[in-house]
Amino acid sequence: xxxxxxxxxxxxxxxxxxxxxxxxxxxxxxxxxxxxxxxxxxxxxxxxxxxxxxxxxxxxxxxxxxxxxxxxxxxxxxxxxxxxxxxxxxxxxxxxxxxxxxxxxxxxxxxxxxxxxxxxxxxxxxxxxxxxxxxxxxxxxxxxxxxxxxxxxxxxxxxxxxxxxxxxxxxxxxxxxxxxxxxxxxxxxxxxxxxxxxxxxxxxxxxxxxxxxxxxxxxxxxxxxxxxxxxxxxxxxxxxxxxxxxxxxxxxxxxxxxxxxxxxxxxxxxxxxxxxx
Amino acid sequence: xxxxxxxxxxxxxxxxxxxxxxxxxxxxxxxxxxxxxxxxxxxxxxxxxxxxxxxxxxxxxxxxxxxxxxxxxxxxxxxxxxxxxxxxxxxxxxxxxxxxxxxxxxxxxxxxxxxxxxxxxxxxxxxxxxxxxxxxxxxxxxxxxxxxxxxxxxxxxxxxxxxxxxxxxxxxxxxxxxxxxxxxxxxxxxxxxxxxxxxxxxxxxxxxxxxxxxxxxxxxxxxxxxxxxxxxxxxxxxxxxxxxxxxxxxxxxxxxxxxxxxxxxxxxxxxxxxxxx
Numbered sequence: 001x002x003x004x005x006x007x008x009x010x011x012x013x014x015x016x017x018x019x020x021x022x023x024x025x026x027x028x029x030x031x032x033x034x035x036x037x038x039x040x041x042x043x044x045x046x047x048x049x050x051x052x053x054x055x056x057x058x059x060x061x062x063x064x065x066x067x068x069x070x071x072x073x074x075x076x077x078x079x080x081x082x083x084x085x086x087x088x089x090x091x092x093x094x095x096x097x098x099x100x101x102x103x104x105x106x107x108x109x110x111x112x113x114x115x116x117x118x119x120x121x122x123x124x125x126x127x128x129x130x131x132x133x134x135x136x137x138x139x140x141x142x143x144x145x146x147x148x149x150x151x152x153x154x155x156x157x158x159x160x161x162x163x164x165x166x167x168x169x170x171x172x173x174x175x176x177x178x179x180x181x182x183x184x185x186x187x188x189x190x191x192x193x194x195x196x197x198x199x200x201x202x203x204x205x206x207x208x209x210x211x212x213x214x215x216x217x218x219x220x221x222x223x224x225x226x227x228x229x230x231x232x233x234x235x236x237x238x239x240x241x242x243x244x245x246x247x248x249x250x251x252x253x254x255x256x257x258x259x260x261x262x263x264x265x266x267x268x269x270x271x272x273x274x275x276x277x
Numbered sequence: 278x279x280x281x282x283x284x285x286x287x288x289x290x291x292x293x294x295x296x297x298x299x300x301x302x303x304x305x306x307x308x309x310x311x312x313x314x315x316x317x318x319x320x321x322x323x324x325x326x327x328x329x330x331x332x333x334x335x336x337x338x339x340x341x342x343x344x345x346x347x348x349x350x351x352x353x354x355x356x357x358x359x360x361x362x363x364x365x366x367x368x369x370x371x372x373x374x375x376x377x378x379x380x381x382x383x384x385x386x387x388x389x390x391x392x393x394x395x396x397x398x399x400x401x402x403x404x405x406x407x408x409x410x411x412x413x414x415x416x417x418x419x420x421x422x423x424x425x426x427x428x429x430x431x432x433x434x435x436x437x438x439x440x441x442x443x444x445x446x447x448x449x450x451x452x453x454x455x456x457x458x459x460x461x462x463x464x465x466x467x468x469x470x471x472x473x474x475x476x477x478x479x480x481x482x483x484x485x486x487x488x489x490x491x492x493x494x495x496x497x498x499x500x501x502x503x504x505x506x507x508x509x510x511x512x513x514x515x516x517x518x519x520x521x522x523x524x525x526x527x528x529x530x531x532x533x534x535x536x537x538x539x540x541x542x543x544x545x546x547x548x549x550x551x552x553x554x
Binding site for chain 2: 048051054055074077078081082085086087089091093124175179182183186189190192193194195197200203204257258260262264267268270271274275
């Protein structure tokens with residue numbers, strides 16, 4: 001038996017090439033075929049998770065997406081999130097905090113977006129911004145952001161204990177690939193709205209961000225909420241890897257359709273008596 | 278030129294056969310082909326609407342789904358909502374009101390779920406429950422639910438003036454088709470979780486509901502927020518009709534990618550100076 005998808009991608013960020021393909025399809029066409037099958041599996045598993053919650057189950061899944069600008073967080077939501085029933089998704093995008101959010105503890109806005117039972121939550125950025133940009137741009141003193149590693153692992157352990165299976169993915173791209181994607185956004189009028197001049201400011205601090213990511217991932221990689229590093233220079237490989245990771249995670253959760261809390265035969269009789277049929 | 282999709286389905290509920298196919302594909306296979314093309318159109322239009330809002334646009338779309346149990350509200354969310362990027366959707370399901378919701382005006386919980394600019398909101402049930410079940414089950418006095426027709430049209434006119442294009446769909450099924458779908462839910466263990474014994478109580482009041490629907494649609498069918506009656510005994514036709522309705526609506530809105538608020542050439546130069554590329 002080879003390694004599982006989860007074992008394969010649970011590696012330190014500085015030990016993975018953004019173009020690596022340690023597992024799975026070797027080319028885009030094969031990946032597309034596998035995505036069809038993964039989509040069917042994910043759709044079925046997600047429906048069972050949703051149904052389980054209708055029956056009183058408390059389990060949910062939370063996919064946390066982090067990565068530099070253009071690394072593909074939005075692409076994963078579109079191409080992997082798009083594989084399942086949108087009713088079963090809860091998508092939250094965390095931008096620069098508002099004044100109200102800043103007046104609260106940094107986890108306040110995060111807690112409000114934790115998926116309810118039965119849903120797959122997807123976070124486009126997350127509480128990790130509070131140990132990434134907060135560190136690189138010195139938004140808070142070092143002792144504050146350092147203290148957050150423990151606050152984060154405590155929070156995530158609490159969620160896990162409540163039934164939320166957390167899957168944290170760092171979308172790992174190279175500096176060169178980011179440049180190409182930014183050029184593409186500038187060149188295509190239908191993509192220009194995705195371009196933000198501020199992205200270049202973050203790009204100018206690439207090594208500081210890589211260091212911040214490496215330490216954040218190392219300090220918060222716990223079994224209750226592991227980090228996966230996804231080689232993301234190839235979009236099709238990135239999408240395949242995350243779909244495969246989710247499918248493996250949900251397969252292990254093995255969500256169950258609930259047993260009816262009513263008498264099926266009695267309902268059949270009532271229905272027959274209700275006319276027409 | 279034939280009638281538009283919107284004209285075709287803007288008809289009184291008591292004048293449309295739930296198996297009618299006044300427009301569009303004649304069989305399931307043709308509908309499946311057309312859905313692929315509609316999906317591509319919807320996806321592009323929705324992306325443009327989303328982008329327009331990033332550029333400061335204020336427009337949004339709100340699809341309101343009403344219909345008897347099993348009429349396919351969830352199916353439309355899955356099969357039509359599933360055609361676009363889930364990040365561009367805002368789905369809200371309105372169940373029996375909570376104590377907190379009941380302590381507020383009936384539109385309070387609705388207002389909280391109005392889609393933000395750039396999104397397609399989908400309401401699985403809505404404020405129309407407050408003139409349907411509220412009437413049939415006499416939850417409030419007649420003068421109260423009658424007064425709500427005006428409150429609703431005022432509310433919807435306000436939303437329309439703010440830039441929300443409202444598309445209200447009544448999923449019209451026959452009593453016989455409902456019986457078959459309820460039997461199917463009882464028979465299939467993977468569908469049983471969708472069955473609720475309370476559905477038979479509403480079924481027993483079929484004529485009262487049809488009367489409540491007919492009057493509600495007549496009283497709230499305004500140009501700012503028209504009602505469409507969707508023949509829904511055939512699931513594939515229902516999905517096609519709503520996808521076609523949305524595509525026509527969005528095509529007319531003609532959302533525009535925003536003009537950049539930065540100097541594209543200057544950004545190209547900054548990017549070139551940022552190394553690697």
